Amino acid sequence: MKDLLKSLFILVATSAAFLLGLYIGEEKMKAKIDDFQEDLEEKK
Incomplete structure (x- = not known):
């Protein structure tokens, strides 16, 4: 039983x-995607 x-x-x-x-990795991926989108908007 033990x-x-x-x-x-x-x-x-x-x-x-x-x-x-998995949860922490998913959060990091979302953070990277957000940063990437912000970089694209700044270049316009």
């Missing part, structure tokens, strides 16, 4: 870390 709980905890922790990384 091994099952340990495995479940590890699975949940790695899944949470993966999803958090």
Whole structure:
């Protein structure tokens, strides 16, 4: 039973870390796209 709980905890922790990384990466990509659009508008 102890091994099952340990495995479940590890699975949940790695899944949470993966999803958090995806969310943070998505935010960074959105920030880069916004900056790029602002640069284009300034050049006009």
